[in-house]
Amino acid sequence: MSGHRSEEVVIVGGGLAGASTACVLGRKGRSPLLLERDSGPRHKVCGEFLSIEAQTYLARLSIDLDALGASRISRLRLYHREMQTEVDLPFLARGLSRKVLDEALLEKAISHGVRVMRGVTARSITAEENANWIDAGPFGNVRAETLFLASGKHDLRGVKRSASGSINDLIGFKMHYRLSTQQRAALDGAIEVILFSEGYAGLQLIEDGVANLCLVVSQERFEQAGKNWSSLIERITRECPLLADRLRDAQAIFDKPLSIFQIPYGFVHDPTLVEPQGLFRLGDQMGVIPSFTGEGMSMALHSGHLAASMFLRHGCTSADFHRKMASDIQRQVRLAFLLNKAARFGPGQAALFHLCQTWPSLMRQVAAFTRIREGSMQSALVLP
């Protein structure tokens, strides 16, 4: 298949950002080429918590979360050492594995005429003023007038981000479990957030009654646990006996946890950097919100919709798009960055726990500031 081809629009990455752009463009009669590294559906490190904003975008793309078996989550339970407190969420959240969700979006894109090439990795990109060249290995070189870069957290050769100021000493892990009947019933309807020394975890149900445990921990703490997952979990459950109860008699579904290193939390692409007009950075390539607030997916979907809408309206005007995106997410990422810091260390954890316990409405308001604003969403959802 090697050779050269020329395309009007190419999307690199078929996660939430790339697939949502593809769906919007496909619906409007465009037929972009989407290159996705993975050859089939796979699990990804993610808390799998879908906020109301993420649900709104997915509903617009006709993704039926009920049909996909998403769980329902209406309460947040916070654990710190032996203590727990519970608050109602300000919306009904949903839980769904990324394996199922990302696949549903890619299938939707295909049904709208998008050409999805799986198992194709963009190795490097050469961005020129009037075109972007993608070296796609054995697939060949692709010339794209417009390139939507949606390859997730890590950098791609030729179009590296400047991630100064971001935190990248955290490791993310994800493990799926089958809980005992009793523990599953106790978890049903809630997301449980566990604060432990140098990290935090989220536990919730997803489809088929499976529980997802997703955590971030400092590299140092992981090293102290001998870089060993079982030993890390043993130490965390010793610190938090309530999590130990939840995981008693649980069966791990994967042989080993999925992990991700060097997450550039807090990064927001600088829109004043001079880049070619035809290069749109989406999702985590545009900004990486710390996962404590469970907003990364809605931001990825927001970027996908906004980029497609602005492209359909004005063509290759990525500088305007980057400016608008930065203003839509900057405040949220900064606040989530601070919350993330607090959630990692003792005094901050104690303060967060105390606030949640004594002033839940204030916590809800703080959390609301980490979400995409209604007005920003409306402008992304209006299509020409």
Ligand SMILES: Cc1cc2nc3c(=O)[nH]c(=O)nc-3n(C[C@H](O)[C@H](O)[C@H](O)COP(=O)(O)OP(=O)(O)OC[C@H]3O[C@@H](n4cnc5c(N)ncnc54)[C@H](O)[C@@H]3O)c2cc1C
């Ligand atoms: C520990 C952790 C927990 C999180 N929990 C939540 C949560 O509960 N709720 C929430 O809303 N957000 C959460 N997030 C954030 C969320 O997962 C991301 O913000 C979101 O996945 C970003 O979407 P994306 O499309 O930009 O990237 P991705 O979802 O990472 O998709 C990128 C895609 O590009 C493909 N790709 C990569 N490189 C190439 C290449 N060179 N060529 C071709 N294809 C390529 C990948 O295979 C992938 O399919 C969490 C993040 C972390 C790290």
